[in-house]
Amino acid sequence: MPLSSSLLLLALSLQLSLEHQARSLQPGEVVLLRVSAPAALSEVSGEAFGKPLLFFQANPGEWLALAGIDLAAKPAEHSVSIEAGIVSGSEPLRAAIDLDVQPKSFPTRRLKVDSKYVDPPAETQQRIQEESRILRRIFRTVTAERLWKGAFVRPVPGRANSSFGKRSILNGKARSPHSGTDFQAARGTPVQAPNRGRVVLAKDLYFSGNTVILDHGLGLYSYFAHLSEFRVEEGLAVSIGDVLGLVGATGRVTGPHLHWSVRLNGARVDPLSLMAVLEDLAGESSR
Template sequence: MRIRLLALLLPLLVSLPSPVRASDRPIPVEKKAGPLTPGEVVLLKIGAELDTLEIRAFGRSFPAFREGGNWNALVGVDLGTKPGTHTLRLEGTLPGGKKISGSDTLTVRARSFPTRRLKVEPKYVTPPAEVLARIERESAEVENVFSTLSMTRHWRGSFAKPVPGEVISAFGKRTVYNGQERKPHTGVDLRGKTGTPVAAPNAGRVALASDLYYSGLTVILDHGLGLCSYLAHLSEISVKVGDVVRKGDLVGKVGATGRVTGPHLHWTVTLSGARVDPMSLIDVTR
């Protein structure tokens, strides 16, 4: 059965394209998002009685979850997403077992990210031969964490900045170290002095607590349902792998370890593998 998705746009939030195809049974889909550009997070609220629901967009699957009688889901627009119109696909099962599906579109606008030029120790731009094996091992370790995330939802309610400091380097900036371009900035840098407590932005399970070449002392929190926080350059780690933390619990302290120009907290968020702006996650969950 073809169904129609009805987009109920929230007044404060920017336009997403609305209703789609004709049908006998509209499913109301409310979308909460900022201007839709690479790095944004979209919160979907699906007001329909369904036994199961699957959501696909941008070649990724975004797990849906039930809350307050609704189905909700977070959809992430990866930093590398090409501008244009993308399909949002919903597939579900009605009580009784009948399968339904529908689709809507997400139009992603281009965004130009500024460039930042940083000066760091040369060993972080051209790593010496003796650390190459270490870098490779650590990258495999992190990959492994991202490929074994929990499908249990740990997070609840809104996300919060792990430190009170403001953003000093925004998400998505092109990055040039000592005159050489490297990967873009996939997180935000928050102001904080060495020793400032770093709090869990939401509940989660500690999936990695380790000293990494580029990120320094690093904690990865698995919030569940494909959502993950990566907290880097710490001076101290206060948790160990397997610990379950609540929102606000201490996970470590701000530092200047790894490839940095000074103390700050770097926070990356990934959602089903999509690299998204942590500030957007805070906005849509508040």
């Protein structure tokens, strides 16, 4: 049989499987997508929630990608479609699944903070706008290399409260929802890198105080706020457990704690969801 027809037969007999794994399909959750086939796949691409999926190879016949359901996502059926090549140059195989995103109602939190963080004075407007430009630029940059590996660990030993997504009323005024998780920790507690990455920002920002942002690669970022001190500088490559800084109370806070936010391809997701999904994955093997 000519080589091209045996490849065609192989392609026809191959079943591509596309599965998902998540704590729940709700705003703020991380979804792990798994593509598997009985033969080696040369490349896998796809789209979910209007964003390209960045697949990486776990085994020759198994590719994985993380997708984020943004905090403000509307409940709806979202179609995930993927394409996989078996041999480069051959017709790709396709698969699709529907993810039914369910509604989630987030509680409201009322806080009293320094009024300069609720109605910033006119002279700070330029600084605030410049800082939000810097953050937008960081979060839309996608590093093609995966820097993270295996499970994410807690950045501080303290308990996390379930503060992700809470609607915020600050000094009686509605402000943007809380896009991270707060961890209880005393001032001066070392903040450890939850996974491998590169420091892309170590800077005092108006609202989040002393802030460190780690790029974990493939569109995944960790954001740590309100530090009292930095222990890293921009450009540094960090390993899991490296100390990034110390817990503090800088910026818009009511007291010392660690704020950890995660961005996944622009989506604001709960760090506890990321930890849960990757813990399950790490449990399966030593990825």
